[in-house]
Amino acid sequence: MAASPAYSSTVNIGSAVVSATLDTSLTAPTHAVTVFTAGASGSQSYEVKYQALGTTVAGVINVFRVNGGTYYLIEQILVGAVTSSTTAVAWSTVRQYANDNFKSGDTLAFTVTIAGLQSLIAATVKGADY
Amino acid sequence: MWTETTSLHPDAWSDKVEADLRRTVLMHRFHLGALPHGEIHYRLEDEPEGFAAAFDAAAASAREQLANATVHQNVTLSSDGTATLSPMVVRTAEEYAAHEAAHAALRAMAVDRASRQAEWDAAVQAHYESDLQRLAGA
Numbered sequence: 001m002a003a004s005p006a007y008s009s010t011v012n013i014g015s016a017v018v019s020a021t022l023d024t025s026l027t028a029p030t031h032a033v034t035v036f037t038a039g040a041s042g043s044q045s046y047e048v049k050y051q052a053l054g055t056t057v058a059g060v061i062n063v064f065r066v067n068g069g070t071y072y073l074i075e076q077i078l079v080g081a082v083t084s085s086t087t088a089v090a091w092s093t094v095r096q097y098a099n100d101n102f103k104s105g106d107t108l109a110f111t112v113t114i115a116g117l118q119s120l121i122a123a124t125v126k127g128a129d130y
Numbered sequence: 131m132w133t134e135t136t137s138l139h140p141d142a143w144s145d146k147v148e149a150d151l152r153r154t155v156l157m158h159r160f161h162l163g164a165l166p167h168g169e170i171h172y173r174l175e176d177e178p179e180g181f182a183a184a185f186d187a188a189a190a191s192a193r194e195q196l197a198n199a200t201v202h203q204n205v206t207l208s209s210d211g212t213a214t215l216s217p218m219v220v221r222t223a224e225e226y227a228a229h230e231a232a233h234a235a236l237r238a239m240a241v242d243r244a245s246r247q248a249e250w251d252a253a254v255q256a257h258y259e260s261d262l263q264r265l266a267g268a
Contacts, residue, residue: 016226017220017221054137054138055137057141057142057144083147085136086133087159088150115141116139116142119220
């Protein structure tokens with residue numbers, strides 16, 4: 001047993017825009033985009049923000065933990081149909097986590113499923129490395 | 131005079147988007163629809179004269195142009211009944227990676243150039259000192 005508890009110490013933030021190609025696979029997507037890569041001693045993710053870059057249609061974001069090339073679906077997020085414009089804000093959502101840990105080498109990746117959402121969702125993971 | 135711009139993939143344009151934009155323009159440009167306690171209240175008869183015709187013409191133009199578009203567009207509807215489209219620049223993860231790689235190559239080139247400059251300076255200095263010694267010995 002460790003003499004003292006481990007705390008994440010070095011800030012690790014990742015951002016990416018979802019792929020230009022739709023992907024509906026829940027087990028083996030081929031167009032997932034990596035948002036976050038865990039550090040050498042593992043990492044923790046506190047918060048993920050998903051922000052639309054324009055007008056959205058109703059659809060789903062699939063979020064995967066990727067370990068050794070294998071994709072594990074860990075969350076699905078519903079995107080609302082929101083018409084953004086010069087005077088109306090776009091769709092966004094924030095997910096916060098208390099225990100979202102990643103092993104060294106793990107990544108977080110995401111896809112979208114519906115035409116109209118391709119290249120239109122930006123994700124930012126706020127976390128830290130152990 | 132009003133304009134309203136939205137950014138979207140051509141596949142996302144719909145009757146709902148048109149209706150949303152219509153309501154947005156009316157609410158934010160003409161301040162219609164907001165009751166004191168915040169409830170949205172919107173009546174067709176509140177529309178300013180000529181607005182419906184101008185909006186419908188602009189929306190129809192947008193719909194027509196979007197039918198031929200394949201990439202994301204910035205769509206601006208205008209009170210003169212026109213719609214203007216311009217491609218929306220979306221940097222994909224792949225493009226971002228290529229951009230970063232190009233920058234890394236440029237940085238490496240700059241570092242290489244700096245180290246070669248130092249090498250050149252040292253060679254010039256050595257040559258100069260060699261000349262001085264030769265002159266001193268002559």
